[in-house]
Amino acid sequence: MRLRLVPQETNFDFFRFRNATFGASIVAVIASLVLWLTVGLNFGIDFLGGTTIRTESAAAVDVGAYRAALEPLALGDVVISEVFDPTFAPDQNVAQIRVQAQDGAEAVTSDTVASIEAALQGVDPSITFPSVESVGPKVSGELVTTALVALGAAIAAMLVYIWLRFEWQFAVGAVAALVHDVILTIGIFSLLQIRFDLATIAALLTVLGYSINDTVVIFDRLRENLIKFKKTPLIEVMNRSVNETLARTLMTSGTTLLALIALLVLGGDVIRGFVFAIFWGVIVGTYSSVYVAKNVVLMLGVDRDPKSPDAGTQFADVDA
């Protein structure tokens, strides 16, 4: 007896509610943009500059006392948060302290770190500092640029690759789906105020990879079916392609999500934000492959006249 996530033959009408789903995507994208602009992202020191100190102590974390101890140092914006994690030992009390970049300091000042550590040791002599990270404002500015360039380059590379392997309508559809995924991830990070740092950008790029993977598999089937069913209307061929690949889509997202859940629960708090971004991205990416990428292709239409110079794909038969 086999486990089947979907019946052998499915014939869901994926495009029945296409206006509603596409509309929902647009609303979600706009909502994310609004959240991004109003609430804003909780940038980590990679992008803002400043110092984060992770503290660990056998005694319970007293955020108020920490704050009071740091008050006299006049460090500007200080964020203190206690960290909880199922992997911690019972007497492991962890907190994360973030201090903004100090005014006028182009580089990292170790005096600041030393004074913070001394102040905290005054509150709790058993406190240790498993990690201390400082990024100067000069570097953080460059990191922002690099991150944006990386995202842009990845999306541009996908556009070109899909264009070469399929058709331009497919490329536009795929890239629309990618942009959708990225913006929705930024939206949820704004909403939940999860720390957004360099690792999050890596996660976003991974999501791009996963999402495009998913999109390409369905496109691949669509390309095959377009040749097989020359007279069938596009919408039906598309629906058929999505149905035929449905089992695979669910299996793959299933196994990937299983692995990610394991990492999310057991992987420790240090990479939780990173894993969450990928987790969310896999869900959104799976959705967008069908409801954004395909919808866009459907709207743009596909040139199926074999005599047209644009039809067909000159690189489609390369190696595969």
Place this chain on the structure above:
Amino acid sequence: MLQIEGWKRVLITLVCLAGILLAVPNLFYDRVERFNDAEAAIEAGVTTPEDAADAGLWPGFLPSGLVNLGLDLRGGAHLLAEVNLADVYAARVDAYWPEVRDALRGVRAEAGTIRRQESAGDALVVRISQPEGMAAAVEAVRGLAQPIQTLSGVGSTDIEVSGAGDLLTLTLSDAERARVDEQTMQQSLEVIRRRVDEAGTREPTIQRQGADRILVQVPGIGSAQELKDLIGSTARLTFHEVIGSTGDPEARVSADQLLVPVADPSRQGELRILERTPVVTGDDLTDAQSAFDQNGRPAVTFRFNPAGARLFGAFTSANVGQPFAVVLDGEVVTDPVINEPITGGSGQITGNFTVEEANVLGITLRAGALPAELTFLEERTIGPELGQDSIDAGQVAALVAMGAVVVFMVLSYGLFGAFATVALGLNVALIFGLLSLIGGTLTLPGIAGIVLTIGMAVDANVLVFERIREELRTAKGPARAIELGYEKALSAIVDANVTTFIIAVILFALGSGPVRGFAITLGVGILTSAFTAIFVTRLLVVMWFERRRPKTIEV
């Protein structure tokens, strides 16, 4: 129909075996690491009994390459330093002064008397008493310019000379600056490497980044501050003739003299007026060691090279009864009175050091002075426990993820799922094998990358299996269905993997540190998962099929 040639089978099996063999050392990480250290020590010719014992820990005929653990897993310090390249220009320009003086003396008839002016930064400014002779003066100084070879510039010279009114200005040309910058960077890298090596830490990473930055990563060091103490000071040591002392920091001294504060906190506010040109410098040292003086205070002993010893001997012989000053990074460390000529070429500096400071000073003097100051732009310290916690958490997560995926696959595809599971295990072994082979670095996001790969690696198998199911429905017989399944799924597998691989390449090119580590594991994972899905699973399926010859198959 359903065939794989014999040589392909052999090749696939060999690749898998090689992967496993290369991955095995990572299972015995501590042991192999000690073995490697011992081997390195034996090769270097320094052997201790422990090394000899450690060398027996691992059979020498097995591969001993390990996956490097990133700082976030092993703990250690990370520093990004910017070299203040402009520092060097002033010293370079300064070095022209004797030549410029001589050249201008040669045209004394036209230019008159000369006087060097205090000037900011990297220009040498000379006032001449007869401005109408400026053209001749400029001409004379231009004669000192040396042509320099550059790839682009034809006929560029190392200095630029201009005259305005009665002031003659000499600056470095752009081409010369570029050359000096390059030299400064190379020298800084070399000095930092020597200092870090002297401190005896293992596997430090010292890399140049961009035009003026140096990345230093040292695993196992307690904090970034320790590392900064070691590489942060320029350690420019000079010995000067003392001209006088003062308590006024605003005191005016002539252009060939220096006003330097005294380092000793008990003599705060005191300054010494020194001859600008040092008698000898740290460049003339051959050795420096931390030691204790006759009163048991920490000190640093040093030894000059023959040229330095001669200069210092001549100076001390001529100045018995006079003080001289030892200046380290712009502060007078000590200014003893010369009791007798020091001709032996060795000496001792007793400042107000702690044992720790004397140690670091010994190392930095031995390794040489940094040509320019460093500014630290980024520093990260990760404690070793935090790294170990991350490794443990990552291991648990990977095992759970693997278990869940295996159960899911076997439940869904039965025997074929089991084949995919075998391939998945091989995939993880191949990832580690390949990472060990290329000396890749595993970081925390890298572990996440592997776990993610475990989830995604089955994708290619799923694509094939689903396709075989479909082909079975159109009833072509099992052999044909399997063959078609692989054939038709291939284009989707290729496209899916190429796109993800492009992302990995972009991450690698633009990322740094942990992100780059993630890109490597992601990229390697794509290669190995494509290999295992397309070749290994297929080989397993074909071998099973040949043995059983089933009439029907259930996927």
